[in-house]
Amino acid sequence: MTNIKIDQIIRSKRKTMSIEITRDARLIVRAPKATSLGFIENFILKKRLWIQDKQKLVKEKHSQSQPKEFVNGKEFLYLGNTYRLCIVAENAPPLLLFDQEFCLLRAYLSEARQLFIGWYKQQAYEKIKERVDVYSNLFGLKYNKFSITDAQKRWGSCSAKDNLCFAWRLIMAPLQIIDYVVIHELAHIEEKNHSIRFWNKVKILIPNFKESKKWLKENGHLLVV
Numbered sequence: 001m002t003n004i005k006i007d008q009i010i011r012s013k014r015k016t017m018s019i020e021i022t023r024d025a026r027l028i029v030r031a032p033k034a035t036s037l038g039f040i041e042n043f044i045l046k047k048r049l050w051i052q053d054k055q056k057l058v059k060e061k062h063s064q065s066q067p068k069e070f071v072n073g074k075e076f077l078y079l080g081n082t083y084r085l086c087i088v089a090e091n092a093p094p095l096l097l098f099d100q101e102f103c104l105l106r107a108y109l110s111e112a113r114q115l116f117i118g119w120y121k122q123q124a125y126e127k128i129k130e131r132v133d134v135y136s137n138l139f140g141l142k143y144n145k146f147s148i149t150d151a152q153k154r155w156g157s158c159s160a161k162d163n164l165c166f167a168w169r170l171i172m173a174p175l176q177i178i179d180y181v182v183i184h185e186l187a188h189i190e191e192k193n194h195s196i197r198f199w200n201k202v203k204i205l206i207p208n209f210k211e212s213k214k215w216l217k218e219n220g221h222l223l224v225v
């Protein structure tokens with residue numbers, strides 16, 4: 001017996017075994033129809049180090065992507081830099097002020113998350129729109145509409161009608177990362193897929209795009225409020 005819990009075994013017509021660690025760290029094993037439980041357990045035993053590492057990583061990511069608490073000194077991201085939150089008593093507008101740190105009026109603590117999201121959305125609209133326009137002109141890729149969305153899993157999208165959408169959470173990332181997502185979506189104006197042709201186009205427009213793609217994969221879960 002292994003001391004690793006198998007959450008689900010899916011037997012099917014496949015020829016080989018595979019293991020999957022889900023976003024909530026569950027272990028799913030896929031196996032050919034006739035595979036015995038003993039064989040599966042033995043397979044898991046051999047892979048236990050990989051499984052444990054992966055589950056640990058997934059759990060860490062999960063705990064880091066929990067909603068933030070609004071307390072003094074808590075750090076918030078903006079364009080890749082962190083800024084501390086300072087809760088102030090003075091009753092003067094605006095409710096949330098950004099100037100080398102975030103200042104939030106104590107009286108509005110209960111609305112803190114909404115105030116932050118509103119502020120991020122506004123910044124995202126201005127900053128990302130600016131980048132879209134710069135690269136749209138530079139590369140001669142004309143888009144239709146621009147909007148900022150609440151998307152949780154996609155950073156950007158380009159519709160069949162060339163309408164561009166970007167998640168407001170992206171404004172927490174460094175500018176280099178924002179530029180990658182912007183150029184990625186602009187490239188979809190000419191290639192509506194993720195074919196080799198599409199990626200070749202992206203590479204011409206932004207040669208170091210792989211670094212940014214990797215950064216998003218590894219750090220995207222940190223862009224939360």
Ligand SMILES: [Zn+2]
Nearest residue numbers: 184188193194
């Ligand atoms: Zn894409």
